[in-house]
Amino acid sequence: MVVVHAQPSTSATTQKKNRRKLHKKTATAVEGDADVQADASNPRDVDNHDDELMIDNDEADIPADSSAPAFPALSAAAQRSSLKSETRRVPIPPHRTTPLKKDWVSIFGPLTEILGLQVRMNVQRKCVEIRTSKHTKEVGALQKGADFVKAYALGFDVNDSIALLRLDDLYLDSFEIKDVKTLHGDHLSRAIGRIAGQDGKTKFTIENASRTRIVLADTKIHILGSFQNIKVARDAIVSLILGSPPGKVYAGLRTVSSRMRQRAM
Numbered sequence: 001m002v003v004v005h006a007q008p009s010t011s012a013t014t015q016k017k018n019r020r021k022l023h024k025k026t027a028t029a030v031e032g033d034a035d036v037q038a039d040a041s042n043p044r045d046v047d048n049h050d051d052e053l054m055i056d057n058d059e060a061d062i063p064a065d066s067s068a069p070a071f072p073a074l075s076a077a078a079q080r081s082s083l084k085s086e087t088r089r090v091p092i093p094p095h096r097t098t099p100l101k102k103d104w105v106s107i108f109g110p111l112t113e114i115l116g117l118q119v120r121m122n123v124q125r126k127c128v129e130i131r132t133s134k135h136t137k138e139v140g141a142l143q144k145g146a147d148f149v150k151a152y153a154l155g156f157d158v159n160d161s162i163a164l165l166r167l168d169d170l171y172l173d174s175f176e177i178k179d180v181k182t183l184h185g186d187h188l189s190r191a192i193g194r195i196a197g198q199d200g201k202t203k204f205t206i207e208n209a210s211r212t213r214i215v216l217a218d219t220k221i222h223i224l225g226s227f228q229n230i231k232v233a234r235d236a237i238v239s240l241i242l243g244s245p246p247g248k249v250y251a252g253l254r255t256v257s258s259r260m261r262q263r264a265m
Contacts (some may be wrong), residue, residue: 023051072205084141089127097126106158107149114165115141147172154222155215164224173223173230180241192216202246206236209253211260234258 071117082207092100100107104121107128111119116135121128130145138144144165151161151172164170177183183191195202196216210233212225223230236249 014242020216056065074103080129085132087131088142088146089122089125089129089130090146091125091127091152092153094126100128100152100181103152107152110162110165111145117141117145119145125186127217151224155214155217156222156224160213160224169226169228170224171227173234175221175234177221177241180238183241188219191241192219193238194246195221197246202240202249205250209257210236 090264100121104108107139111117111130116133118131118133119128122244128149130142130149132142136142148161148164151164152158154172164172177188177191181191194202197205206212207214210229212223212224212229212233214224214233214237215222223233225233232253236253239249239252240246
């Protein structure tokens, strides 16, 4: 007698597997629909979730608050004590060394009394050394002292140079004749003569009309005065260098000086 074992067909097994997969897919789909419905039924939960995400992103981008420390203001004595001593050297040309020795008391006095600076003459380096001290009151005292000594070294009188210490709106301006026009030989000499005039008459006229002080050092010209007055004097000197007759320059200075008087009034 022969016994035959019946094996399930492959078609039947594949059908069972497909049914299980479909059952799982439908179960997950139902769960997803339920979650969507729950989220839709609770819109506040959705908004809160979005806010949390946005807040997290914003907090990551915003840097941490850094409050600057606040310190009390320093007193004047503390500021003077904290500042280190500064030094300036003003070179003295050879032709001004002898006048410097004669006027040393007049130069030394204002620097020490008015500005509270320490001054000495360095003979080896041929320069005047200026240094701040504990008696220095102003921050710009060292610069004022250097400008005062430089003005004297350029050829200005001591009384004219002291004005740099007492007034704040005075400046020094220097230029050469070749900066205006290139001249050589006799042409250069005649240009210098036109600026100076006979016995210095033209130079004194420009100084009085523009309220400045002028020094002619060969081909270099130095002017001491306020900004506006320096411009007036420089324009007159440039006109003389370019060949304008002195009479025409005098007429221009008269008009300018009359305007300055009207503004002062």
